[in-house]
Amino acid sequence: MVTPESVPTVDPRLALAMGTPLRGDSMARRTGRSLRKLTASAAREVAEESRVARELQQPVTTGRVIAVTSIRGGAGKTTAAALLARTFNHYRHDPVLALEADAVLGTLPVRLGAQSVRWSCAELAHLLTPSMQLTDITGYLVPLTDGGWLLPASQGGVGAPLDVRTYRTVSLALRRYFAVTVVDCETLPGEVARTAMDTAHARVVVAPMTAEGVNGTRVVLDWLARLPDSALATTVVALTANSPDPVLDLKAAAAHLRETGVTVVSLPYDRHLAGGGPIRTALLGDATRRAATLLAAEAMERAVRAR
Structure with a gap:
C-alpha cells in the first residue's frame, strides 16, 4: 500500500486567524474559587479525589472500549471524547487510544491537538496482522503531546463513510494493545454508532441540555435497555x-434521564471549550476538570465490570 501524505488538521491559512484561547473560568470566578478553598474541607476534597483516581487506575486484563455518541451534532460528543481520552492519559500508566469513528469531517484530531494526520481506520484495517507488536501499531498512529495515541477516521476531507466491517476489524484488533480505547462515534442512529454502542464495554451518551436533546436522549436510553447484556447498566x-x-x-433534566x-x-459551560480548537487542560475551568474526571471514572468503573 502506498504511504498516504501527511495532511494538516487545520488549514494553515485558518490557523493564522486563531486567536489566544480563553480560560474556562473568568477572573472573577477564579478569584471566588480561591476564596472558597480557604474555607472548604480539604480532607473531604482529598478523599473524593483519591476515590476517583482509584476508579480511573483500575487494572484491566483485556482492553476496555468506551464508546461516546449523541443523537445530534453539536451536542459536545467529540469534546466529551477528547476530555475522556485526556483524563485517562493523565491517570493511567498503560497505553490509551482515542479512536475516531466519525469519518464525516470529524474534529477529534483538532480537539486533541494533533497537527497533522496520515493513516486512517480504513487504511490500517488492511495492514493489521496478529503478529504485530505495540511498537509496530504506533507507527501508524498519531502520538499526542499529553500522552496516548490517536487513530483518525479520515484525513479531514469528505470521503466515504466508515463502514461497520472496518470498524469491527480495527476496534477488535487494537484493543489487544491498549488498556483503554475511547471511541468517538458518529451520531445515532448511524450504523457504526449502533455497532460501537452494542459492542463496547461502556457507553457515554452526550445529551445537550435542551428539551429536545434530553427527550431524544431518553429515547436512546430506552433503546439501550432493550439491548442484550444489560447495556443500560454500563451507560453514563x-x-x-x-x-x-x-x-x-x-436538576429536572438530570432527574428525567436518571429515571x-x-x-x-453534568459538564458545565466552559469558555475554553466553547471557543473550539485544541483543548488545553490547563485552561479548563475548575468545575469542567472535576466533571470530566468524574465522567471518566464512572465510565471506567462500568467498563471494568462489563464482561
Whole structure:
C-alpha cells in the first residue's frame, strides 16, 4: 500500500486567524474559587479525589472500549471524547487510544491537538496482522503531546463513510494493545454508532441540555435497555451546557434521564471549550476538570465490570 501524505488538521491559512484561547473560568470566578478553598474541607476534597483516581487506575486484563455518541451534532460528543481520552492519559500508566469513528469531517484530531494526520481506520484495517507488536501499531498512529495515541477516521476531507466491517476489524484488533480505547462515534442512529454502542464495554451518551436533546436522549436510553447484556447498566450520560445560561432546569433534566437507572454527569459551560480548537487542560475551568474526571471514572468503573 502506498504511504498516504501527511495532511494538516487545520488549514494553515485558518490557523493564522486563531486567536489566544480563553480560560474556562473568568477572573472573577477564579478569584471566588480561591476564596472558597480557604474555607472548604480539604480532607473531604482529598478523599473524593483519591476515590476517583482509584476508579480511573483500575487494572484491566483485556482492553476496555468506551464508546461516546449523541443523537445530534453539536451536542459536545467529540469534546466529551477528547476530555475522556485526556483524563485517562493523565491517570493511567498503560497505553490509551482515542479512536475516531466519525469519518464525516470529524474534529477529534483538532480537539486533541494533533497537527497533522496520515493513516486512517480504513487504511490500517488492511495492514493489521496478529503478529504485530505495540511498537509496530504506533507507527501508524498519531502520538499526542499529553500522552496516548490517536487513530483518525479520515484525513479531514469528505470521503466515504466508515463502514461497520472496518470498524469491527480495527476496534477488535487494537484493543489487544491498549488498556483503554475511547471511541468517538458518529451520531445515532448511524450504523457504526449502533455497532460501537452494542459492542463496547461502556457507553457515554452526550445529551445537550435542551428539551429536545434530553427527550431524544431518553429515547436512546430506552433503546439501550432493550439491548442484550444489560447495556443500560454500563451507560453514563454526559449532560452538556452549550450556553452559560441554559433555559432548561439542570436538576429536572438530570432527574428525567436518571429515571432509566443511568448515572448522569453534568459538564458545565466552559469558555475554553466553547471557543473550539485544541483543548488545553490547563485552561479548563475548575468545575469542567472535576466533571470530566468524574465522567471518566464512572465510565471506567462500568467498563471494568462489563464482561
